[in-house]
Amino acid sequence: MTEFTPLASALGGLMIGLAAVLLMAANGRIAGVTGIAVRILPPYEDSETPARLAFVVGLLLAPLVYLAAGGSIVQTISANLPLMMLTGLLVGFGAVYGGGCTSGHGVCGIARLSPRSMVATTTFMSVAILTVFINRHVL
């Protein structure tokens, strides 16, 4: 069980949206975490690597800033390390192969009313729901 948090979740979503708008207004770039993260690795196609690295550093700083400000972060993460490595591979591969993840397709793409992103989001949501159903209720 996790607690249903409509207000905190809507507030967090608002912050995510503002971050996406900021990145477009300032740099003209989509806030897709997958597209940004994969391009901090070589081969480099342009000279925007420092900006992408800075975005990733920002993500990494977030929990430290949050804790320093007195917040507490609750996490329940599987300690099944082979499973986490396998799923990490699947998530990384699938997100790049499919051209985006929850942020790039799910937030930015849907906000642009992109049919491609709507299809991708519907696909990964459906597969994830089916996966959890089988994993928790069938196996």
Next chain:
Amino acid sequence: MNANTSKHLRTAASLAAGLHFGLGLIVSGMADPAKIQNFLDLAGTWDPSLAFVMAAAVSVTFVGYRAVGAQPRPLFAEKFFWPTAKDIDAPLLAGAAIFGLGWGLSGFCPGPALTALPLLAEGTLAFVPAMFVGMWAARFAR
């Protein structure tokens, strides 16, 4: 504004956006894989929170992109880099399906996994390096 100044400003804006994005993930509860998996568990311990995150994030981005898109150019760059891909093709569907499988089994997608990394949970430390390997491999598979 000279090119070098713009580049530094882009890096600073990107840092601010990443930090704000990460704080949004934490405030929304999305850095906790258990909350994601419970959202996906419609038949069990369903937690609808993720729907509120998505609804708010998409609404703000929809309005914000309209306002920003009406400007001639971004503040610190020559032009807007709006995505140009339109195809609904096999890689899009296969990639999204593979991503969905991993997301459902772990409760992690790239943003929350990176945001959770400094908290040093064992599962996150196993997930993130593998995620980068997968990302890197997919660039050559496409």
